[in-house]
Amino acid sequence: MAVWKVVVLLDLALALGVGGGYLWWGRQVERLGRELVEARAAAAGPREYRAEGVVRAVLPEVGVIVITHEEISGYMPAMTMGFRAVSPKLYEAVQVGDAVRFSLGGTPPNLAITTIEKLGR
Numbered sequence: 001m002a003v004w005k006v007v008v009l010l011d012l013a014l015a016l017g018v019g020g021g022y023l024w025w026g027r028q029v030e031r032l033g034r035e036l037v038e039a040r041a042a043a044a045g046p047r048e049y050r051a052e053g054v055v056r057a058v059l060p061e062v063g064v065i066v067i068t069h070e071e072i073s074g075y076m077p078a079m080t081m082g083f084r085a086v087s088p089k090l091y092e093a094v095q096v097g098d099a100v101r102f103s104l105g106g107t108p109p110n111l112a113i114t115t116i117e118k119l120g121r
């Protein structure tokens with residue numbers, strides 16, 4: 001193999017390795033940042049958060065309402081996730097596709113929906 005080919009291949013391997021390393025660190029820093037926010041929230045004790053989102057699934061048999069929610073300030077970035085509800089009645093209050101405003105109560109990360117209402121649009 002010609003020397004220049006070896007040099008090019010080594011450079012490429014180095015570039016891929018360093019680039020991958022940056023990506024990995026980027027993800028770690030992002031994850032740690034998220035964990036820090038959650039840890040601070042947990043240390044603060046029981047809390048109440050308000051958020052808005054769209055209902056993706058209502059699964060009373062497993063006790064979960066799946067919601068795509070906007071950022072919950074001081075707690076979570078926007079995401080789609082399942083929430084427990086404090087009362088079985090809450091599962092009957094909403095349907096898939098509803099835009100909703102809801103409250104989460106409890107000590108993070110053990111939060112449950114305490115109120116949920118459809119947003120009129």
Ligand SMILES: [Cu+2]
Binds near residue numbers: 077
């Ligand atoms: Cu979330």
